[in-house]
Amino acid sequence: MPDHDVLVVGAGPAGSVAAAEAKRAAPELDVLLIERDPFVGTPVRCAEGVGDPGLREFADPDGAPWAARKITRVIILAPDDTEVKVAWSDVAWILDRTRFDAALAAQAAAEGVEVQVATEAVGMGRTADGRWAMRLRTSSGEETVRAHVVIGADGVETMVGRWAGLDTRVPARDMESCAQYVLDGIDFDADAIYLQFGDHIAPGGYAWLFPKSERSANVGLGIVALKSDGRNAREYLDEWIARRYAGGTRTGYTVGGVIVHHTLKRTHTDGVMICGDAAHMVNPLSGGGIVNAMKSGRLAGRAAAAAIRAGDTSQARLASYHQAWMDLLGEAHLKYYRIKQALADLDDAFFNGLARTVNGIPSHKRTLGRVFAHALVRHPQLIPVAARFFV
Ligand SMILES: Cc1cc2nc3c(=O)[nH]c(=O)nc-3n(C[C@H](O)[C@H](O)[C@H](O)COP(=O)(O)OP(=O)(O)OC[C@H]3O[C@@H](n4cnc5c(N)ncnc54)[C@H](O)[C@@H]3O)c2cc1C
Numbered sequence: 001m002p003d004h005d006v007l008v009v010g011a012g013p014a015g016s017v018a019a020a021e022a023k024r025a026a027p028e029l030d031v032l033l034i035e036r037d038p039f040v041g042t043p044v045r046c047a048e049g050v051g052d053p054g055l056r057e058f059a060d061p062d063g064a065p066w067a068a069r070k071i072t073r074v075i076i077l078a079p080d081d082t083e084v085k086v087a088w089s090d091v092a093w094i095l096d097r098t099r100f101d102a103a104l105a106a107q108a109a110a111e112g113v114e115v116q117v118a119t120e121a122v123g124m125g126r127t128a129d130g131r132w133a134m135r136l137r138t139s140s141g142e143e144t145v146r147a148h149v150v151i152g153a154d155g156v157e158t159m160v161g162r163w164a165g166l167d168t169r170v171p172a173r174d175m176e177s178c179a180q181y182v183l184d185g186i187d188f189d190a191d192a193i194y195l196q197f198g199d200h201i202a203p204g205g206y207a208w209l210f211p212k213s214e215r216s217a218n219v220g221l222g223i224v225a226l227k228s229d230g231r232n233a234r235e236y237l238d239e240w241i242a243r244r245y246a247g248g249t250r251t252g253y254t255v256g257g258v259i260v261h262h263t264l265k266r267t268h269t270d271g272v273m274i275c276g277d278a279a280h281m282v283n284p285l286s287g288g289g290i291v292n293a294m295k296s297g298r299l300a301g302r303a304a305a306a307a308i309r310a311g312d313t314s315q316a317r318l319a320s321y322h323q324a325w326m327d328l329l330g331e332a333h334l335k336y337y338r339i340k341q342a343l344a345d346l347d348d349a350f351f352n353g354l355a356r357t358v359n360g361i362p363s364h365k366r367t368l369g370r371v372f373a374h375a376l377v378r379h380p381q382l383i384p385v386a387a388r389f390f391v
Contacts (some may be wrong), residue, residue, distance in 0.1 A: 004032045006304050007134055007147035007246040008113075009121045009160050011035035014276025014293035014300075015153030016104035017058060022151075022299025023111040026309055031113045032145065033105065034122040034136065041101030045256035046271025046290070047180060047210045047218045048100075049193060052091040054291030058298075059103070066099035066210045078196030078355035079348035087367055092193070094210050094218070095290070104294075124150065124163040132271050149313050150272045152299060156257045158278035164269050170280070172226055174261040176205045176287060179233035182212070182252030186245045192215045198348050203227035205260075205287070209242050217302050219245060222258055222287060262286040262337040263330040268318040275300045283323065284337040292329060293324075299324045353378075 005026075008019040011033055019033040037043070048068065053059070059066040071092040077086045109115045114364045122142070123135040132150045138145050152160025161168040188194065194209040201207050204224025211217045219241060223233050233255065241248065267279040275281065276293030283292065303321035307313045310367045322330075361370060 002143075002145045002242075003030070004145055004147045005029040005308050006031045006133070006149050006151065007145060008033045008151045008153055008299075008301075009039045010154035010276075010278070011105045011115065011117070012101060012153060012155055012276060012293060013104060013290050014278070014297040015151070016040075016101065016108045017294045017297035018123070018151045018153055018260040018275060018301040018304070019113040019115075020104075020108035020111045021298045023108070023113050024303075025302050025305035027112060029305060029308060032147070032210075033108055033115045034114050034119040034121060035105070035117045036113070039102070040105040040115075040117060041096075041098040043254065044097045045178075045254050046097050047208055048095040048097050048212075049208075049210045049222055049288070050072065050093050050095060050290050051288075052093060055093060057291075058294050059100075059107075060094050060355045064103075064343050066096045066103050067093050068096045069094040069190070071193055071211070073189065073193075075189065075192045075194045076355070077194060077196035078350045078352045079201060080355075081196075082352060082355040082359070084355050085192075085363060086236045094193075096212075111240075121154070121160065124160065125358075130271070142336055144185045148271060148308050149296075151300050151304060152272065152274035152278050153276050153293070153300075154274075155277045156184070156259055158274060160272065161264075161274045163279055164272040164274075166264065166266055166269060166272075166274065168264060168274075168280075168303075170259050170261055172281070173204075173224060174259060174284070175224070176222035176258040177225055177233045178205075178220055178222040178256050178258055178261055179237045180218055180254050180256075181237070181248075181250045182216065183219045183241070183243070183245055183248035184216045184218065184251050185221075186215060188217060188245075197351055198350070199227070201240055203229070204237055204344070207237070209245075216251075219248075220254075237371060256286040258282060258289070258339065260287055260337075261324065262334045265321050267325065269316060270315045273300045273318055273321050275304060275325075279325075281329070281333070284333060285338050296325055299328070 006022045023031045074086045120137045122137045131146045134259045190211045202221040204349040205222030207221035209217045261280045272299045275296035281292045281296045282289035
């Protein structure tokens, strides 16, 4: 049975960064990164938007072939189509995930990580000596490999977490079903991302347009099925597109789930850590998870290297990974989650009113603090939302 020090399951942003970091932190370790799909980065199930500062911690977007578009504005549409323009102090980017994910995996390989595609983890159990044995399926059959530490970076449908006995269940109200087209030949401000909220547009979620080029964009939405009127995400999306972007050519279609929950109570056990979407490390307000995945992958990779070097891969030792994540972003996500719950009680009429209040502030003075202060005075319904931020 082949032995590895670290086995990383899933070559998304979390897995590639975790594998690269483990190898960088302890070059003597044997690190294997496996990916179920035949090509890293394909299929794309993502709107591909990321903030500049978080991205730059891992890769330089200037002139990179995987950076599709620079974004400098956000246009928020209230349920009644009132438009609110907000300048973004930090630039954002729309990625080409096919190339970006492949570039991260190539970076891991350059560090000395063994990358194996078309290799699916199909089962996992403990060995007599306390390591993990993972059954892998490839086109040439099944094999079993052993590892001191397994990092589960296997996305929303994580099996590694379940096999390790972690509670990875998602409350139905915190699971968004998304549908997205690539739409060509439509008109929009190509330096801006568009977000629209509304119970009749995207119940429990929001609709988005993220530009890929001057006239091509990812156009999609996410809904919480429990709040829908019986239609699925694609039906809501078709209606939104018919109203706003009729005439565009649909050159791509994808569906996917986004977990808008908070970090799992436990993301580790003896010899196992899970990170990224697998551990629900997504911003529950925005649904953004790419940078979070990379940040958690970095922590998991470093924790794996340190634990193996110390000869202690126990749950107690790996608890430092969970704690480091909670300190970095997990506690903040818990606050955002509470705000999300409080916002869910507000209706479309409230958001239409809020949009008009914000538009009453001169655009050059629309800082987040000022918007919030104005909004609190004019819309006392926001007070419980603000209160949730501090509990
Ligand atoms: C429609 C949609 C739009 C989104 N838009 C954005 C956005 O604009 N910005 C943003 O920040 N986030 C967005 N997200 C979320 C973002 O895509 C994820 O948070 C991010 O990809 C998480 O990275 P990850 O590495 O944890 O998981 P993933 O990127 O899902 O990677 C997991 C990998 O594991 C592999 N895998 C799974 N099981 C196995 C197995 N058993 N064996 C081997 N390999 C396995 C999968 O094939 C996959 O490659 C969106 C999500 C959806 C669905």
